[in-house]
Amino acid sequence: MGELAIVGGGIVGLATAMTWLESRPGTGVTVLETESQVGRHQSGHNSGVIHSGIYYRPGSEKALLCREGKSKLEAFCNEQKIPWEKCGKVVVATNRNEVESLERITERAQLNGVEFRRVTTDELRQLEPSVSGVDAIHVPETGIVDYRMVCDAIRGRIEELGGVVRLGCQVQRLEAEDSGVRLVGMDHTHSKQEFNLQARSAIVCAGLHSDTLIRQAQRSVSRSNAASADTKSDEVRVIPFRGEYYELRPERRGLCRNLIYPVPDPAFPFLGVHFTRMVDGNVECGPNAVLALAREGYRWRDIDVRYLQRTLGYSGFRRLVQKHWRKGLGEMDRSLRKSAFVSALQKLIPELQASDLVPARAGVRAQAVRANGELVDDFLFGSTPHVTHVLNAPSPAATASLAIARRVIEQHQNQNPSV
Structure with missing residues (x-):
């Protein structure tokens, strides 16, 4: 035994x-x-992001374990000679309505002990010349690695x-x-x-x-x-959400120097489409978040009818849909129409064009949902x-x-x- x-x-x-x-x-x-x-x-x-812990509710498991885990992961990578980089990221408010949410993020950053600084629009342009925003914070300790x-x-x-x-x-x-x-x-x-x-x-x-x-x-x-x-x-119940990515064509990777994130919706535990420079030099754009039609449903055609029936029959999923159906339709729209995906990315980088993007991989997130329809955060x-x-x-x-x-x-x- x-x-x-x-x-x-x-x-x-x-x-x-x-x-x-x-x-x-x-x-x-x-x-x-x-x-x-x-x-x-x-x-x-x-x-491939080594997260700083800036978003998470102070005192939560995510906040505490992210901070502890980050330092342990970096030490392990150094010990094992795994390439990684502390490249930093910007979190950008693209309009005045997002500034209040950005303020809440700075409060959490302070309570969680995350290194950050508020930057002016001029400083934002110095960090990420292609980005458009009305306010932003810079988080220099965020990193990247190949997991x-x-x-x-x-x-x-x-x-x-x-x-x-x-x-x-x-x-x-x-x-x-x-x-x-x-x-x-x-x-x-x-x-x-x-x-x-x-x-x-x-x-x-x-x-x-x-x-x-x-x-x-x-x-x-x-x-x-x-x-x-x-x-x-x-x-x-664990519900699978597929996140789909595009990546920038090699000649357009200069649009993103490091990591560019929007201000996330505080009511939704997904960070929104963002730009991520990978350790191999690629720049990924995404992900969205749509219901996967199978546990390992990496494509729309990956369908497990029996599992899908159980998911749709779960009271928690039905209540989740009732609460967030508008956001869910938006995520599906971005999945089915490249132009909608591009429009979401253009809020951060206005000069981005559909021709700059090529389809990349997808991932499936295992997200626990309570019977009352709440996403476990x-x-x-x-x-x-x-x-x-x-x-x-x-x-x-x-x-x-x-x-x-x-x-x-x-x-x-x-x-x-x-x-």
């Missing part, structure tokens, strides 16, 4: 395995990942410390036992044979599948044990016997991953004193 099983080979699962092994080398940790590589989904399809490289480096460190990363292993059931937990699933590397793995405990970092696994785990325990389980997860954790579950870990989870790992392990030990 292994010491610890971790479900999910994204950056949070990998960081958790590495953090555990660094204090307990050789204790028998196995990471189970469905795909043939680590970091294939949210971790490898994000914008796929980070995931690969963490995997290497796990194996150095005696851990095992098993690829192609899809966990389908978690069965609590007196002595620990049994993980049952399909091994896609061996002609889809079923596998059984026993461990003293488990941590689930399954992203888009996290709500499915905790509900299955709750059903599998006895009625007496279920009463002691953390049932906050009953209130949430913080990291969220839950538990079942012998198992700790990461239920909501959207952006800035990649930045915060090493701090999330510390936080999850502490909760796991508190709830499982014998591990």
Whole structure:
């Protein structure tokens, strides 16, 4: 029987395995990942930003863990010689109606300990000559990195410390036992044979599948044990939102020197379309946020009818649509019409033309939604016997991953004193 099983080979699962092994080398940790590589989904399809923590509610898990995780991530990249850059970003109010929201961001920045400064329009033009705005702040400590490289480096460190990363292993059931937990699933590397793995405990970092696994785990325990389980997860369902990107043609990359962000809508946990210079020199533009029609729905034609029916039938999703249908239609419009996407980007860079953009990749964000229709705006954790579950870990989870790992392990030990 292994010491610890971790479900999910994204950056949070990998960081958790590495953090555990660094204090307990050789204790028998196995990471189970469905795909043939680590970091294939949210971790490898994000914008590559090392976030400062400027946006998040002071005292929230996001605010605290982003700040802690940022410094740990930068140190890890330096140690592993992973290329990264502290390039800075500007957050731009494009009209007077956004200035009040920009003020709220500066208040949060001060409370969260983020380095920033308010800049004049002339200073904004010096930082980003192509940008148009009436007010802005500059955040010099924001950075960029390739998170796929980070995931690969963490995997290497796990194996150095005696851990095992098993690829192609899809966990389908978690069965609590007196002595620990049994993980049952399909091994896609061996002609889809079923596998059984026993461990003293488990941590689930399954992203888009996290709500499915905790509900299955709750059903599998006895009625007496279920009463002691953390049932906050009953209130949430993970909804997949696809974010689509364009990128600037090489000859037009000069339109964006570093990172250019709009003032986000405080009622919506998405940051709006923005410009991001990547560590390889590409400049990405986006993303929007539309409902994905499958868990891993990276394209409109990726449709899982059964999953879509469950999503549309969820009361929380229907209430979410009632609250935000106008914004949702706008996001769909930008997805279906390039001209609408360009118009949104032109608020920041007016001289941008549709011919400057070429289609790029897409990502799918796992976003927890409560039964009352509220988008969960913080990291969220839950538990079942012998198992700790990461239920909501959207952006800035990649930045915060090493701090999330510390936080999850502490909760796991508190709830499982014998591990």
